[in-house]
Amino acid sequence: MTEPLSVHVGLDGGRDYDILIGRGLIAGAGARVAALGARAAGIVTDETVGALYAAGLRESLEATGLRAGIVTVPPGEASKSYTRFAEVCDGLLALKIERGDVVIALGGGVVGDLAGFAAASLRRGVRFVQVPTSLLAQVDSSVGGKTGINSPHGKNLIGAFHQPRLVLADTATLDTLSEREMRAGYAEVAKYGLIGDEGFFSWCEANWRGIFSGGPERDEAVAICCRAKAGVVTRDEREDGERALLNLGHTFGHALERITGYDSGRLVHGEGVAIGLALAFRFSARLGLCGGQEAGRVANHLALAGLPTRLQQVPGGSGDAGAILDAMAQDKKVRDGALTFILARGIGQSFIAPGVDRAELRAFLEAELAAA
């Protein structure tokens, strides 16, 4: 195995950690987890990922003398629920995971957010390791410490900041990921270029096929995204400012996830984000902030990669403008009842826009829904 790529998240107070990126990292995970000083590990996974990778991870942990147990949830967004959260916490307690032990999230962002929140809550906080297995989780959700579950009121409304001690992104696991989930994760990859790195967006336009097929571009893209996210998180861990930029496309996307009832059969997070990214750029163009051509370039690239870019592409419908506005009202960026959006002056020139006018937004959504 070649040396993994490494990205450091330089948080203070002894909370800094490494993200290791490379093929085959699960086989050597045991030694790296044991080096954290734990004696036991509670692996949280979903049925799909567990069937593929949990035995290998467990074997690697046990080979170093660690005691390891597995807690499994059904795959899909619906598992970020109060019910599954309680099951995971009780499952970890049944495994007698102590404060000095470690909870390992083995899976996509759903498992990462759920297991991370359980780790933050169990005995008021046990150590946490991320072993992300989806593209989305490797480039985004495994880094930065946002954990949580959904509420019928909105997405990720119950949660905690709880940083991992280590992230092991085994990029070989992406070989078994479905095309649909690969595309969904790619929306978050493209997001980094759209936020603040036009050069990276251009690189994605030229190289996205290599990310999908597992060429050297895959590890490179994961490392670039993790480096970008690590920088933001180090400067603004709790989203008092700059971190909100990582929410580009998410005010729209989260509203659509709530409207579709967190039903992964209809819409997964990355698909909601793809529609949200295209909408954020078209809304920016409508407000005269960026050119219509740039908004077109964004939507064209996402569509080329097989992602949805329009409200009309939400299976079963997105609801009308009123329903979308209602779903946005609980967004965590709302201040004094006013919506904050991430808008763009161009590709790679996103900015935080507080106090977005509701009437303007409603008119935009109505125009989008009326468009052929």
Ligand SMILES: NC(=O)c1ccc[n+]([C@@H]2O[C@H](COP(=O)([O-])OP(=O)(O)OC[C@H]3O[C@@H](n4cnc5c(N)ncnc54)[C@H](O)[C@@H]3O)[C@@H](O)[C@H]2O)c1
């Ligand atoms: N905490 C954060 O900073 C953050 C960032 C972005 C997204 N998120 C959250 O992440 C979630 C989405 O994550 P996701 O897209 O990974 O979804 P997911 O966890 O549901 O995984 C997608 C699907 O792929 C399957 N899968 C995962 N890895 C696989 C593999 N290697 N081989 C075969 N199948 C595999 C899973 O079983 C699941 O069915 C959302 O809940 C979103 O809110 C959180």
Ligand SMILES: O=C(O)C(=O)C[C@@H](O)[C@H](O)[C@H](O)COP(=O)(O)O
């Ligand atoms: O890490 C962040 O910060 C992000 O916003 C990354 C997003 O891709 C991710 O979907 C996150 O979970 C959204 O956070 P939320 O605070 O809007 O729930």
Ligand SMILES: [Zn+2]
């Ligand atoms: Zn996201």
